[in-house]
Amino acid sequence: MVVASAPAKVILFGEHFVVEDKFAIAAAINLRAKVFADFNDSNFISISSDINSPNTIKIPINMIISGDIHGYSPSITPLLLILHEFSFKHHLLDRGVDISIKSEIPMGAGLGSSAAVFVAFSAAILKLYNVKFNLYDVIELASKGESLAHGKPSGIDATISAFGGILLYRRSQGFNRLNVKFNAPIILGITPEHRSTADMVNKVLKLKYKYPSIFNLIYDANDKIVEEAINALISSDINRLGELLNISHGLLSSLGISTLNLERLIYAARNAGAYGAKVTGAGGGGAIIAISNESTVSSILKAINDNGGKAIISYISDYGVNVDECSN
Amino acid sequence: MVVASAPAKVILFGEHFVVEDKFAIAAAINLRAKVFADFNDSNFISISSDINSPNTIKIPINMIISGDIHGYSPSITPLLLILHEFSFKHHLLDRGVDISIKSEIPMGAGLGSSAAVFVAFSAAILKLYNVKFNLYDVIELASKGESLAHGKPSGIDATISAFGGILLYRRSQGFNRLNVKFNAPIILGITPEHRSTADMVNKVLKLKYKYPSIFNLIYDANDKIVEEAINALISSDINRLGELLNISHGLLSSLGISTLNLERLIYAARNAGAYGAKVTGAGGGGAIIAISNESTVSSILKAINDNGGKAIISYISDYGVNVDECSN
Numbered sequence: 001m002v003v004a005s006a007p008a009k010v011i012l013f014g015e016h017f018v019v020e021d022k023f024a025i026a027a028a029i030n031l032r033a034k035v036f037a038d039f040n041d042s043n044f045i046s047i048s049s050d051i052n053s054p055n056t057i058k059i060p061i062n063m064i065i066s067g068d069i070h071g072y073s074p075s076i077t078p079l080l081l082i083l084h085e086f087s088f089k090h091h092l093l094d095r096g097v098d099i100s101i102k103s104e105i106p107m108g109a110g111l112g113s114s115a116a117v118f119v120a121f122s123a124a125i126l127k128l129y130n131v132k133f134n135l136y137d138v139i140e141l142a143s144k145g146e147s148l149a150h151g152k153p154s155g156i157d158a159t160i161s162a163f164g165g166i167l168l169y170r171r172s173q174g175f176n177r178l179n180v181k182f183n184a185p186i187i188l189g190i191t192p193e194h195r196s197t198a199d200m201v202n203k204v205l206k207l208k209y210k211y212p213s214i215f216n217l218i219y220d221a222n223d224k225i226v227e228e229a230i231n232a233l234i235s236s237d238i239n240r241l242g243e244l245l246n247i248s249h250g251l252l253s254s255l256g257i258s259t260l261n262l263e264r265l266i267y268a269a270r271n272a273g274a275y276g277a278k279v280t281g282a283g284g285g286g287a288i289i290a291i292s293n294e295s296t297v298s299s300i301l302k303a304i305n306d307n308g309g310k311a312i313i314s315y316i317s318d319y320g321v322n323v324d325e326c327s328n
Numbered sequence: 329m330v331v332a333s334a335p336a337k338v339i340l341f342g343e344h345f346v347v348e349d350k351f352a353i354a355a356a357i358n359l360r361a362k363v364f365a366d367f368n369d370s371n372f373i374s375i376s377s378d379i380n381s382p383n384t385i386k387i388p389i390n391m392i393i394s395g396d397i398h399g400y401s402p403s404i405t406p407l408l409l410i411l412h413e414f415s416f417k418h419h420l421l422d423r424g425v426d427i428s429i430k431s432e433i434p435m436g437a438g439l440g441s442s443a444a445v446f447v448a449f450s451a452a453i454l455k456l457y458n459v460k461f462n463l464y465d466v467i468e469l470a471s472k473g474e475s476l477a478h479g480k481p482s483g484i485d486a487t488i489s490a491f492g493g494i495l496l497y498r499r500s501q502g503f504n505r506l507n508v509k510f511n512a513p514i515i516l517g518i519t520p521e522h523r524s525t526a527d528m529v530n531k532v533l534k535l536k537y538k539y540p541s542i543f544n545l546i547y548d549a550n551d552k553i554v555e556e557a558i559n560a561l562i563s564s565d566i567n568r569l570g571e572l573l574n575i576s577h578g579l580l581s582s583l584g585i586s587t588l589n590l591e592r593l594i595y596a597a598r599n600a601g602a603y604g605a606k607v608t609g610a611g612g613g614g615a616i617i618a619i620s621n622e623s624t625v626s627s628i629l630k631a632i633n634d635n636g637g638k639a640i641i642s643y644i645s646d647y648g649v650n651v652d653e654c655s656n
Contacts, residue, residue, distance in 0.1 A: 207571070207575075211552075211571075211572075214553055217548050217549035217552060218579075220545050221545040221546050221549070224542040228542065247535075247584075248582075249581070249582070250579065250584075252578070253577070254575045254577070254578020254579050255578065264588065267591070
């Protein structure tokens with residue numbers, strides 16, 4: 001039996017701006033999706049998942065190999081596509097597998113929950129079938145799932161989940177790992193609002209193309225924030241990093257992606273002692289992040305919960321996808 | 329008997345940015361301060377005011393002439409200084425006067441309530457003593473009161489209150505009247521929060537000097553917003569103007585001057601159908617403005633009142649200070 005796990009991500013700076021080739025900083029956090037996989041004695045792949053409502057599907061291996069994988073739920077089909085790609089590339093999908101998925105990552109909140117599942121799932125399958133692989137192989141396979149789930153993902157989610165740590169990203173330049181140690185708590189506050197990432201991205205772009213002279217300056221300001229944030233991370237200056245989160249949130253608010261529910265959580269965190277707080281991800285709902293020191297964590301968690309959010313404490317996770325064989 | 333009145337102002341765009349020689353657009357609105365003045369047969373100036381708690385003070389003319397005007401309340405002393413300046417310049421303060429002040433402008437909310445009183449007060453005194461004067465004389469006299477009340481005022485408040493209409497302002501270039509007609513309702517939402525304008529200005533400048541490379545771009549973005557806003561005003565494009573208010577609010581939020589109470593009113597207005605809404609003035613509390621068409625006014629007013637604000641409907645006022653002799 002194989003167990004693989006992969007972390008959630010938060011975007012610290014630069015969401016939306018990255019779409020127009022600006023810089024973003026993303027980090028893996030210590031909330032993880034886990035995938036257990038083991039061979040069974042059948043010709044079926046069985047997948048059980050605690051995501052959404054718990055359910056189990058069973059599908060014959062030959063249907064996966066032939067690509068006859070549609071008609072399943074949106075959370076299952078991408079996994080079947082990953083298996084199909086795996087079989088296509090490695091010609092190894094010759095034994096039945098029992099797969100079980102458990103995730104502690106809130107879904108639909110811009111925390112890369114689906115990418116973490118796809119990364120852990122891909123690593124588990126590669127490992128179970130004893131394929132030699134590196135992180136890029138995992139990302140490539142996981143990205144097949146991401147493409148199906150999200151249309152045109154930036155690749156940030158799968159990459160950060162595979163690598164862990166803190167990554168600097170720019171579309172035209174790819175990823176660079178920032179070799180910094182950041183130990184302070186990152187508090188998440190999840191709003192109950194639903195939103196579509198694609199809708200939010202399109203809304204922002206529409207506004208940007210309507211007012212290019214204004215937005216070009218705001219987008220340039222994002223890159224200056226990222227520059228300052230790298231310095232603050234290198235020097236572990238949590239106070240500056242908090243101020244930069246606050247400034248960044250204002251710019252994201254000018255793009256039209258904040259909501260009153262997000263603002264409630266942001267001010268709850270700031271007023272409870274956070275160094276700074278901002279929306280993270282696409283906005284229109286989803287999650288905020290706040291950074292604090294250990295002494296104010298409990299009051300910030302309480303303030304977020306008291307203001308309609310679901311608060312979760314997290315830390316940056318230096319390790320990304322992890323896979324092991326268990327002795328049964 | 330003389331009656332003078334002068335309007336409140338709202339800053340549509342550019343508050344805080346003006347401090348660093350960027351553009352602002354301010355407008356007079358149809359909330360007015362009124363000053364009634366008439367000679368009496370004594371050697372006293374009597375001032376009664378409905379501002380703060382109603383009260384009446386009586387002070388001998390010779391004390392005003394000699395400048396012995398201290399020890400009165402902060403709302404009265406600037407008026408006595410205006411009278412002292414008037415007597416110094418015109419050598420006319422030789423008869424007792426009864427003065428009565430009534431204002432419909434909310435105080436301490438960044439709406440220029442004190443400047444409107446000073447402007448109306450100055451015009452009333454000049455008129456009562458039959459001095460030939462123009463608007464600049466009124467502004468000069470009123471500004472004495474403003475200096476005492478606010479330290480170093482930009483002069484925006486007294487100027488807009490004297491001239492009325494919509495003014496484009498830049499510190500190094502002074503004022504230019506925008507000859508546009510803007511008929512849509514401007515809805516005010518006042519929060520119960522107290523704040524000091526000077527403290528907010530200093531807080532913003534401190535942040536700007538700490539992160540100049542970021543803030544220089546945000547400040548430049550303000551000027552692009554003002555450019556776009558002038559075009560939107562000229563073409564009466566209320567939809568664009570609303571979007572520009574929203575963008576501007578985000579930038580002001582990045583300067584750190586918004587609060588949860590302000591955000592509540594802003595989202596209440598936007599969600600009730602406003603084209604756009606933003607904080608107006610120094611922030612940290614005070615007022616928001618929202619623009620709408622007539623059909624959504626009542627729901628926006630209700631939404632603001634339901635969310636902890638005091639809602640007031642206003643319109644841009646093309647006329648500024650107004651002074652008349654009444655037949656007694």
